[in-house]
Amino acid sequence: MQSGQDEDILCQFRDKNTRDRGFNVLVSAYQEKIYWLIRRIVISHDDSNDVVQFVFIKIWNNIGDFREDAKLSTWIYRIAVNEALALLKSRKFINFIPFFNVEKKLAESLVDDHFFQADEIELKLQKSILALPTRQRLVFNMRYYDELSFEEISRILNTSESALKSSYHFAFKKIKKYLIDD
Amino acid sequence: MKKKNYIRQDKDIPDKVSEDQKKMTGRKNPFKVPEHYFEGLPVQIQNKIKAGEPVKQKNTGLIKTFAYSGIAAAAIIIILLVFSELIPEKTQENKQQYIGNNFESTITEYLEDNMDESALIEMSSDSVSLFSPEEIPDISLTGDHDARAQAADKEFKMDASITENDIIEYFISENIDPETIL
Numbered sequence: 492m493q494s495g496q497d498e499d500i501l502c503q504f505r506d507k508n509t510r511d512r513g514f515n516v517l518v519s520a521y522q523e524k525i526y527w528l529i530r531r532i533v534i535s536h537d538d539s540n541d542v543v544q545f546v547f548i549k550i551w552n553n554i555g556d557f558r559e560d561a562k563l564s565t566w567i568y569r570i571a572v573n574e575a576l577a578l579l580k581s582r583k584f585i586n587f588i589p590f591f592n593v594e595k596k597l598a599e600s601l602v603d604d605h606f607f608q609a610d611e612i613e614l615k616l617q618k619s620i621l622a623l624p625t626r627q628r629l630v631f632n633m634r635y636y637d638e639l640s641f642e643e644i645s646r647i648l649n650t651s652e653s654a655l656k657s658s659y660h661f662a663f664k665k666i667k668k669y670l671i672d673d
Numbered sequence: 674m675k676k677k678n679y680i681r682q683d684k685d686i687p688d689k690v691s692e693d694q695k696k697m698t699g700r701k702n703p704f705k706v707p708e709h710y711f712e713g714l715p716v717q718i719q720n721k722i723k724a725g726e727p728v729k730q731k732n733t734g735l736i737k738t739f740a741y742s743g744i745a746a747a748a749i750i751i752i753l754l755v756f757s758e759l760i761p762e763k764t765q766e767n768k769q770q771y772i773g774n775n776f777e778s779t780i781t782e783y784l785e786d787n788m789d790e791s792a793l794i795e796m797s798s799d800s801v802s803l804f805s806p807e808e809i810p811d812i813s814l815t816g817d818h819d820a821r822a823q824a825a826d827k828e829f830k831m832d833a834s835i836t837e838n839d840i841i842e843y844f845i846s847e848n849i850d851p852e853t854i855l
Contacts, residue, residue: 511719518715526711530704540710547718609703617703624852636702654851657841661850 496520497563504554514554518547521564524637525571531632532575534597534621536606542578546571561646568639568647572629579625594621594628612670619669623662630655631662 500520503513525546530539549570557566579594598621601607601614609617620628629648633639634655641659645652844851 515715515719518718522714523711526706526714527702527704536704536706543714544718544721548721551718551722606705606707607703608705613701613703627852651837653838653841657844657851660845661852665850 494562494564501554501557501559501563514551517550517554521567522547525567528568528571528633528637529575531620531636532572532629533578534600535604538578542571542574546574549574565643565646568643572647576625594623594625597621615670616666619666620662622669623665627658627662627665630658631666634659 496516500513500517503509503516506513522543526539526543529542529546530536533539533542546567550567557563561569598618601609601617601621607617620631623631626648630644633644633647634641639647641652641655644650644655648655843849
């Protein structure tokens with residue numbers, strides 16, 4: 492079942508005359524949510540900008556095939572997560588090193604990032620999040636920052652809610668330990 | 674605690690997180706975007722769609738840095754491999770002999786310091802088993818293959834009443850991080 496706004500977007504999209512308007516409404520409704528979700532995964536603004544534009548172009552090209560098996564928001568979030576993870580994966584590949592730790596590089600890059608403004612504690616928090624395994628990092632960010640419900644995250648990541656709760660629990664514990672010990 | 678600002682001065686960086694951004698993320702957000710970024714994003718996306726740009730992520734920013742570091746690492750490995758081939762045979766032999774002698778003496782010293790003779794004999798004995806006799810399931814080695822397979826199935830069959838939630842709760846109660854065992 493789509494929300495009222497999503498239903499409206501899909502209706503406009505199906506009509507050739509209102510397609511552009513429908514897409515504009517979609518971009519306006521989701522751009523910030525999608526940007527922040529991607530930004531916390533890929534960290535740099537430039538990369539986030541590339542991925543977010545790529546995601547919306549992909550949505551434009553594929554929304555005609557969207558069968559409404561899932562909510563529109565879930566479908567959009569899923570594309571965003573997959574594309575952001577694909578970027579990280581391509582980095583690992585480009586480095587030709589099987590165990591190249593891209594998250595460690597991203598944590599190091601925070602200090603010199605023009606678009607990262609944090610005190611010591613916030614920097615430490617972000618570094619501790621980047622030290623988590625990718626899946627735990629995703630779950631933690633989506634729950635803690637994006638405030639998505641476990642039910643919604645479960646649909647986006649196609650994982651059971653209990654497994655997500657476990658991931659969140661361990662992510663939280665690791666972050667706490669990192670903040671206290673280091 | 675005294676706050677340390679990790680960001681360089683830049684005109685297009687907002688002084689503080691916008692109210693919309695706070696509302697959107699729910700938590701304090703140290704990541705920033707250029708001023709008016711979200712206002713211009715829909716136009717950028719529309720322009721790309723109209724221009725019919727191929728749907729492909731760009732390799733920008735850090736990805737180039739990562740690529741260069743990967744190439745540098747590969748170059749170092751190749752140089753080392755070539756160099757090792759160029760070392761005269763005599764030198765190689767001496768080097769191997771040196772490593773061999775020292776390795777042996779180090780191992781001997783370690784064993785003398787840390788283990789008594791009886792422990793060494795026990796370690797080298799073929800009769801030592803990882804399991805006590807009670808822990809080894811009683812599966813007859815005689816009989817046909819199907820019978821043995823059935824006996825093994827019966828012995829190792831997982832209790833059907835154990836649910837995924839039980840496993841997750843067990844992990845949490847025993848403090849086992851699933852990431853470390855999967």
